[in-house]
Amino acid sequence: MNLEEQYDRIYKYLYFRIHDRHTAEDLTQETFLRFLGSRTYRDENRQMQYLYTIARNLCSQYYRDKTIEYRFDETLDITLSEDFEQSVVERISLMNALQELSQEEREMLFLRYVNDVPIPVMSRLYHISRFAVYRKLKKILKKVMSEMEKEGDHGS
Amino acid sequence: MDHDRLMKDLREICRAPEPERKEIFFQGLAERGVTSGRPTSISHGEFILRQFLYIGKWVWLSSAVLLLFITWICYGNNGNYPFALTPLLAAGILVETERSFRWKMAELEYTARFSLRSVMLARMFLVGAVETAGLLVVIWAVQPRFSYSFGRVFLYMMVPYLSASLFGSVYERKHRTDNGWGSIVICLLSSAFFAAAPYCMSSLYEEQFAVVWLAVFVLLIISLGSSVRRWFLEMEEPAWSL
Numbered sequence: 001m002n003l004e005e006q007y008d009r010i011y012k013y014l015y016f017r018i019h020d021r022h023t024a025e026d027l028t029q030e031t032f033l034r035f036l037g038s039r040t041y042r043d044e045n046r047q048m049q050y051l052y053t054i055a056r057n058l059c060s061q062y063y064r065d066k067t068i069e070y071r072f073d074e075t076l077d078i079t080l081s082e083d084f085e086q087s088v089v090e091r092i093s094l095m096n097a098l099q100e101l102s103q104e105e106r107e108m109l110f111l112r113y114v115n116d117v118p119i120p121v122m123s124r125l126y127h128i129s130r131f132a133v134y135r136k137l138k139k140i141l142k143k144v145m146s147e148m149e150k151e152g153d154h155g156s
Numbered sequence: 157m158d159h160d161r162l163m164k165d166l167r168e169i170c171r172a173p174e175p176e177r178k179e180i181f182f183q184g185l186a187e188r189g190v191t192s193g194r195p196t197s198i199s200h201g202e203f204i205l206r207q208f209l210y211i212g213k214w215v216w217l218s219s220a221v222l223l224l225f226i227t228w229i230c231y232g233n234n235g236n237y238p239f240a241l242t243p244l245l246a247a248g249i250l251v252e253t254e255r256s257f258r259w260k261m262a263e264l265e266y267t268a269r270f271s272l273r274s275v276m277l278a279r280m281f282l283v284g285a286v287e288t289a290g291l292l293v294v295i296w297a298v299q300p301r302f303s304y305s306f307g308r309v310f311l312y313m314m315v316p317y318l319s320a321s322l323f324g325s326v327y328e329r330k331h332r333t334d335n336g337w338g339s340i341v342i343c344l345l346s347s348a349f350f351a352a353a354p355y356c357m358s359s360l361y362e363e364q365f366a367v368v369w370l371a372v373f374v375l376l377i378i379s380l381g382s383s384v385r386r387w388f389l390e391m392e393e394p395a396w397s398l
Contacts, residue, residue, distance in 0.1 A: 012170070016172065021172075021176075025177055028175065032181070091169060094169060109166065
């Protein structure tokens with residue numbers, strides 16, 4: 001496992017959850033320090049799963065300490081300005097569709113399709129079978145598509 | 157919108173600014189000699205031993221008290237009654253296993269490193285091995301008090317223990333959220349059964365039936381192994397919430 005590559009992914013994941021560049025980087029470093037500081041480790045195939053679990057726990061702790069609620073729409077303005085070409089309408093409708101998802105659904109979508117987390121790792125991360133991960137992802141994508149179509153119908 | 161386009165847009169939406177302190181962080185790690193990125197691995201034996209700390213103290217305490225009680229009863233010339241007490245030993249392992257299932261969340265980080273199955277199997281193995289070892293010591297210590305051979309005393313002690321473990325494990329597999337009371341009742345019923353059995357069948361502990369006890373012992377071992385295997389195969393079931 002390439003640690004530097006994983007650093008980017010864990011940072012991206014934490015930024016996705018926290019929407020604050022500095023906090024996300026602080027927590028990324030904390031994740032890696034805990035990961036590297038762990039002196040007991042048996043199954044090397046599970047390093048990625050362990051990293052995400054630490055990151056996820058740190059993230060939950062951050063929200064608990066701050067007593068603030070997770071808000072997905074805080075990122076919308078920032079990301080929208082990145083690419084303002086022809087697909088803006090579609091992206092807005094995608095962002096609205098994502099807002100309709102639960103936090104876990106958004107997270108699963110992010111891990112699988114943005115951070116390319118392998119299905120076996122996700123299966124262990126969520127304590128469900130691989131088949132269940134496939135089905136959940138399929139269901140989430142279907143939900144996103146249908147929300148986007150609904151939005152499109154309303155728009156037209 | 158097609159799938160590829162959706163993924164492309166999703167990646168764009170979830171784009172994060174570049175991390176600023178990555179290089180300094182890895183430089184710092186390199187200076188401190190933490191560059192390999194490979195945490196120390198531990199052996200299977202060490203992994204199992206580490207589980208000692210996570211098993212409730214009451215499990216060890218109750219098992220020790222019960223083993224001492226069985227020894228004391230054996231020395232009191234109480235006939236075949238001591239054999240009926242061994243099913244109670246199984247209650248510890250069953251309730252501990254149930255407790256681990258119930259508090260699965262508390263073990264999240266630990267199980268992420270080792271997988272829930274490994275942790276549960278290690279704990280079952282630990283408690284089972286320690287209790288069996290304790291029983292063997294008890295059998296060795298009390299065997300002269302009986303008119304039976306060591307092998308027969310072993311069978312008379314182990315069969316009730318294994319039967320309670322088997323029925324308890326089947327019950328726990330099907331009812332995981334009853335705080336372990338079901339297992340305790342099963343162990344008590346099993347104990348009562350073996351206490352009452354000699355009254356219904358007076359020749360139960362006679363030498364001619366030793367082969368039957370041996371066959372039951374083997375059957376119980378196979379069934380218990382199969383039950384534990386099924387338990388582990390079904391372990392993901394409670395999280396199936398589509």
